[in-house]
Amino acid sequence: MTRRARKIYWTLVERYPDARCELDFENPLQLLVATVMSAQTTDVRVNLVTPAVFARYRTAGDYAGADRTELETMIQSTGFYRAKTDSLIKLGAALVARFGGEVPPRLNDLVTLPGVGRKTANVVLGNAFGVPGITVDTHFGRLARRFAWTQEKDPVKVEHAVGALIPKKDWTMLSHVLIFHGRRTCHSRRPACGACPVASWCPSYGDGETDPVKATQLLKYELTPVQP
DNA sequence: ATCCCGAGGG
DNA sequence: CCCTCTGGAT
Numbered sequence: 001m002t003r004r005a006r007k008i009y010w011t012l013v014e015r016y017p018d019a020r021c022e023l024d025f026e027n028p029l030q031l032l033v034a035t036v037m038s039a040q041t042t043d044v045r046v047n048l049v050t051p052a053v054f055a056r057y058r059t060a061g062d063y064a065g066a067d068r069t070e071l072e073t074m075i076q077s078t079g080f081y082r083a084k085t086d087s088l089i090k091l092g093a094a095l096v097a098r099f100g101g102e103v104p105p106r107l108n109d110l111v112t113l114p115g116v117g118r119k120t121a122n123v124v125l126g127n128a129f130g131v132p133g134i135t136v137d138t139h140f141g142r143l144a145r146r147f148a149w150t151q152e153k154d155p156v157k158v159e160h161a162v163g164a165l166i167p168k169k170d171w172t173m174l175s176h177v178l179i180f181h182g183r184r185t186c187h188s189r190r191p192a193c194g195a196c197p198v199a200s201w202c203p204s205y206g207d208g209e210t211d212p213v214k215a216t217q218l219l220k221y222e223l224t225p226v227q228p
Numbered sequence: 229a230t231c232c233c234g235a236g237g238g
Numbered sequence: 239c240c241c242t243c244t245g246g247a248t
Contacts, residue, residue, distance in 0.1 A: 022233085039234040045246070079244040083235080117235050137233045179233050188231085 005149055005165035008198045012177040015197045016184070019176040021127040023047065028103035028128040029095075030054055033063070035120045036087055041078045049075050060101040063092025087115025105129040118155055126172035134159045135175040139182025146186065146204040 013019070022043040025031035033053065038046045053074055057063050063071075072085045091114050095101055103124065104110060110121035122133030134140070136155035144150050150161035166174050185192045199205050 035233090036235090038232095040232055040243085041245075042232060042247085045232090077245060079232090079246075080234085080242095081244070083243050087235080115235065119234060123233080135233070139233065175233085183233075 001149075002165050004201050005147065005162075008147060008201050009166055009170065009174055009177070011198050011201075012181050013173060016177050016180040019173065019180045021123065021176065023127075024050060025128065026054075028105070028124060029060060031128045032091075032103050032116070032120070032124050033057075033088060035123045036091065036115045037075055037078050037084055039084070040080060045078055049078060057092075060092045060095035060103075063088050064096055066092070084115070090114035091116065103128070105131065107131075107133070118159075122175070126175065132168045132171040133175070134163055134171045135179070137179060138188070139179045139186075140175060142188055143178050143182055143186055146191075146202060147198075148203040 021031075023031060023034040023038065024047050025034055030050070034046050034050050037049070053071075056074070057066060057071075066085075066089055068085055068089065071088065072081050075081050075084055078084065094113050095103065099109065105125065107118075107121050107125060110116055110124060111118055119135050119137050122135040125131040126133040126135065136144075136158045141153065141155065141158055144158050144162050145153075149165055150158055152158050152161060162174070163171065181198075182188075185196050193199050193202075193205055196202065196205075
């Protein structure tokens, strides 16, 4: 179990050498804001609006005192913009009120912030503070189940199960490569098994949910097919 | 139509 | 467990 998991992990690391956090940021606050905005949209789209947002709002207090309409307009193209604006304003206020305007480098503190769930918290910990964290998004959860690392759906249980298989120092990179793999190859509906570098170790290969032949035809990236 | 590196609320 | 929030790309 552990051996297979690590083999899959290292193979994916080689397959996605560019796997990393793709949100532009210079400090924890910027990453936190960008990550809150990234829900149900793409990093490319978030990076399109953050320059203007970061120029206008530089401190937690700036977000707390933001003009709602102005901020909504700036982040409108990222979707869910009313909920996100609401979160960012409350988030700024909470940072000022409870953490001296700084982003707390602890999971238990981060998840108490408005608009910050466990996934967002671990992104900030891993990429702004260098604290190893597993970010269980929809891709990560799906792949953890396909690889039979766990059948749990509760993100916390998934974290614990996978964390026991992969060394802690690799948790952040593991999150990135699984998410890359989920987006670029092992899609939810039509996984491109014909181009999957870990198909030979995948317990779900050919189980009916996957569609190797047709999925291969949908491949948009130049990946070398691997026969199991 | 379906999906996107979610979170909060019922 | 369910639902809602939203624009943009494919």
